Amino acid sequence: xxxxxxxxxxxxxxxxxxxxxxxxxxxxxxxxxxxxxxxxxxxxxxxxxxxxxxxxxxxxxxxxxxxxxxxxxxxxxxxxxxxxxxxxxxxxxxxxxxxxxxxxxxxxxxxxxxxxxxxxxxxxxxxxxxxxxxxxxxxxxxxxxxxxxxxxxxxxxxxxxxxxxxxxxxxxxxxxxxxxxxxxxxxxxxxxxxxxxxxxxxxxxxxxxxxxxxxxxxxxxxxxxxxxxxxxxxxxxxxxxxxxxxxxxxxxxxxxxxxxxxxxxxxxxxx
Amino acid sequence: xxxxxxxxxxxxxxxxxxxxxxxxxxxxxxxxxxxxxxxxxxxxxxxxxxxxxxxxxxxxxxxxxxxxxxxxxxxxxxxxxxxxxxxxxxxxxxxxxxxxxxxxxxxxxxxxxxxxxxxxxxxxxxxxxxxxxxxxxxxxxxxxxxxxxxxxxxxxxxxxxxxxxxxxxxxxxxxxxxxxxxxxxxxxxxxxxxxxxxxxxxxxxxxxxxxxxxxxxxxxxxxxxxxxxxxxxxxxxxxxxxxxxxxxxxxxxxxxxxxxxxxxxxxxxxx
Numbered sequence: 001x002x003x004x005x006x007x008x009x010x011x012x013x014x015x016x017x018x019x020x021x022x023x024x025x026x027x028x029x030x031x032x033x034x035x036x037x038x039x040x041x042x043x044x045x046x047x048x049x050x051x052x053x054x055x056x057x058x059x060x061x062x063x064x065x066x067x068x069x070x071x072x073x074x075x076x077x078x079x080x081x082x083x084x085x086x087x088x089x090x091x092x093x094x095x096x097x098x099x100x101x102x103x104x105x106x107x108x109x110x111x112x113x114x115x116x117x118x119x120x121x122x123x124x125x126x127x128x129x130x131x132x133x134x135x136x137x138x139x140x141x142x143x144x145x146x147x148x149x150x151x152x153x154x155x156x157x158x159x160x161x162x163x164x165x166x167x168x169x170x171x172x173x174x175x176x177x178x179x180x181x182x183x184x185x186x187x188x189x190x191x192x193x194x195x196x197x198x199x200x201x202x203x204x205x206x207x208x209x210x211x212x213x214x215x216x217x218x219x220x221x222x223x224x225x226x227x228x229x230x231x232x233x234x235x236x237x238x239x240x241x242x243x244x245x246x247x248x249x250x251x252x253x254x255x256x257x258x259x260x261x262x263x264x265x266x267x268x269x270x271x
Numbered sequence: 272x273x274x275x276x277x278x279x280x281x282x283x284x285x286x287x288x289x290x291x292x293x294x295x296x297x298x299x300x301x302x303x304x305x306x307x308x309x310x311x312x313x314x315x316x317x318x319x320x321x322x323x324x325x326x327x328x329x330x331x332x333x334x335x336x337x338x339x340x341x342x343x344x345x346x347x348x349x350x351x352x353x354x355x356x357x358x359x360x361x362x363x364x365x366x367x368x369x370x371x372x373x374x375x376x377x378x379x380x381x382x383x384x385x386x387x388x389x390x391x392x393x394x395x396x397x398x399x400x401x402x403x404x405x406x407x408x409x410x411x412x413x414x415x416x417x418x419x420x421x422x423x424x425x426x427x428x429x430x431x432x433x434x435x436x437x438x439x440x441x442x443x444x445x446x447x448x449x450x451x452x453x454x455x456x457x458x459x460x461x462x463x464x465x466x467x468x469x470x471x472x473x474x475x476x477x478x479x480x481x482x483x484x485x486x487x488x489x490x491x492x493x494x495x496x497x498x499x500x501x502x503x504x505x506x507x508x509x510x511x512x513x514x515x516x517x518x519x520x521x522x523x524x525x526x527x528x529x530x531x532x533x534x535x536x537x538x539x540x541x542x
Contacts (some may be wrong), residue, residue: 046359047322063338069330088317088366088373095359103358123394
């Protein structure tokens with residue numbers, strides 16, 4: 001399996017504190033030593049780092065965990081390989097072009113028979129079930145909505161529906177972003193916390209690091225961090241439900257589809 | 272057009288000095304402001320950074336130019352877009368899997384009608400002529416040699432032949448690596464320098480930076496740097512010939528195919 005880390009903020013914010021915690025789980029406090037990657041969005045641009053070495057040992061990860069790179073949205077992933085060798089091309093996050101924007105995605109879990117998911121235009125570069133599922137999602141969205149990006153509501157519903165289909169094949173915890181919104185889907189484990197004024201101190205669970213968010217924020221800042229497991233030991237994280245899709249923009253929840261709603265909607269359609 | 276930077280060394284070496292010079296050309300001393308990227312190989316692993324922002328302004332490029340990340344081989348590229356929008360997926364270097372290894376490639380130049388180059392298995396993610404040509408090269412090598420990597424001689428000959436075909440479509444300056452060797456092909460501009468004992472001082476052309484290589488090397492170090500234009504003002508760089516393929520391993524030239532040899536060989540075959 002793997003671990004995911006995401007951030008959505010209303011002001012450019014660095015991920016150093018959270019990534020320091022995640023990074024330790026890549027070979028030191030956790031077994032996810034088969035590479036790590038990070039996509040960082042700011043003002044619509046996205047840049048990325050992919051490194052198949054253990055994040056706990058990587059000099060590149062060391063830099064990222066100690067240098068303030070201000071971002072609006074971050075998706076990061078540390079890998080424990082199951083399907084696909086340890087290599088650059090199998091290192092999350094993956095990116096594809098859709099509706100004129102670069103969409104970035106990372107997955108935690110394992111999917112049965114992922115390679116039977118039909119694809120036509122969007123091809124994987126590596127050989128993970130995760131990238132195959134991403135190509136299938138992008139292809140489905142492209143087929144469904146054509147050249148024009150749909151509304152938040154329509155896209156959230158479509159993503160929820162597609163993710164529930166993938167969930168039937170196994171574990172599908174997922175983060176997806178276009179640089180404006182961060183879409184998160186939970187099968188088993190995703191936790192999130194929104195930090196806003198009055199800011200407090202927080203201590204990492206995996207490293208002996210304490211931060212006083214008061215010292216690095218203004219009263220207007222809203223920053224949400226989403227992670228497979230809570231990264232701090234003295235804050236209350238919310239756990240996403242099985243089958244829930246939650247969408248963040250500027251640090252706030254802007255769409256949430258709970259599994260019961262989706263089931264009711266599907267049943268209503270059947271009826 | 273774009274600029275290329277490569278390094279091959281017999282001992283893990285950082286690219287900070289050379290990249291500081293290249294980076295300035297990405298929006299400050301040069302017009303190549305449409306993104307930059309770097310693939311870094313060490314002990315067979317390759318990690319990569321891709322950033323569509325101008326290298327002269329990028330905080331990520333600032334880090335890379337000031338942090339010593341020791342590598343055996345580096346391929347870096349700063350882009351001045353002609354074909355394909357400025358975006359993450361159009362940012363060099365590109366990577367593909369072949370013969371069980373991750374091959375990384377960057378291109379400077381422009382190719383006529385690149386999208387007519389036939390591909391079947393290796394698909395581009397972005398929409399540059401450069402990536403299309405790379406997919407075609409990998410596909411051709413895969414078809415020609417099957418599952419097993421050929422000898423250095425056979426591969427160099429094949430690459431030279433393919434590169435000369437691409438050169439007929441325009442400008443094809445190229446770097447390609449598997450983490451062991453660095454293959455460079457020149458159409459118009461590629462220069463290289465091998466630094467070895469006795470090491471001296473060198474001054475960048477684009478930045479007010481001087482390095483005394485004596486202070487950062489041992490007598491056994493051999494480091495070759497290859498760049499579109501010489502990066503230093505007080506060293507003698509060798510210029511590659513039009514149509515030349517030069518292969519470096521551990522900082523040394525291990526194969527060199529000059530255009531005349533290739534032509535003679537082709538003529539011999541025809542005869």
